[in-house]
Amino acid sequence: MTDEDETLRDKKQAELEESHRLIEDSIAYTMDIYGYTHSVGRIYAILYLNGGPMTLDELRIELGMSKGSMSLGVRKLLDDKLIHRVFRRGERKDLYQAEQDYFKFFTNFHTQRWQREVSVNMQGIRQAQPRYQALIDDPDTPEDIRENARRKLEKTTASFDYYDFLELLVSKAESGELFKILLDKKDS
Incomplete structure (x- = not known):
């Protein structure tokens, strides 16, 4: 891969990430309509956009939240059936996935x-x-x-x-x- 190709790739990756952030932010901000804090909205948005299940540790790293705040937010979303616990063979930690069907x-x-x-x-x-x-x-x-x-x-x-x-x-x-x-x- 040439330097020019790598620069183009980096530029396209940055554009993809910015687009992703716009959607994530809009989902997180609109979750207040449903009575959720912005941080809980971000949990849902990350899980929704991720395309696959995530552990609490992965979510915490992605969002920079404390484990306690993360657990409370996940529990609220689970109670409201907006996210689900999923099973993956060989995975010992709980995995969570957002409801994909609006x-x-x-x-x-x-x-x-x-x-x-x-x-x-x-x-x-x-x-x-x-x-x-x-x-x-x-x-x-x-x-x-x-x-x-x-x-x-x-x-x-x-x-x-x-x-x-x-x-x-x-x-x-x-x-x-x-x-x-x-x-x-x-x-x-």
Whole structure:
């Protein structure tokens, strides 16, 4: 290889690395939309762009993070199913790989939160509704309190359609039907 060829190769390698860094940075910066810190976003970005699984040590070297910070970030991404532990024959250390399918990323991230929203709010509603109703039905309840309880009961009852919608959205996203419906509409 001539000096000229080597210079050209170095220039192209630098361009490749700069392009890679642009994508890595954009992924890391947008992970804040999902509630992740920039450093956790960088973990996901490195794993996503790497093309294969990496150990915590490899990630730590690539990112210059402490092992503790790295472990916490990896655990958060594992819990949210945005990265996965993978097995490689002969490898004794844990290996991690990012979810490569953005539709699965969307589904894993959002459905967990939508399910939690439904669960937490429906539990609160189930506990509050009989109390509101008791205030409404009790002849000793002052009229202004009775009216306030009636309004709150109507509001909480009206939210059922929304929570039914979220449950349907979760179901359609998890089955893949949501994406099929939306992408079929796009092609029409």
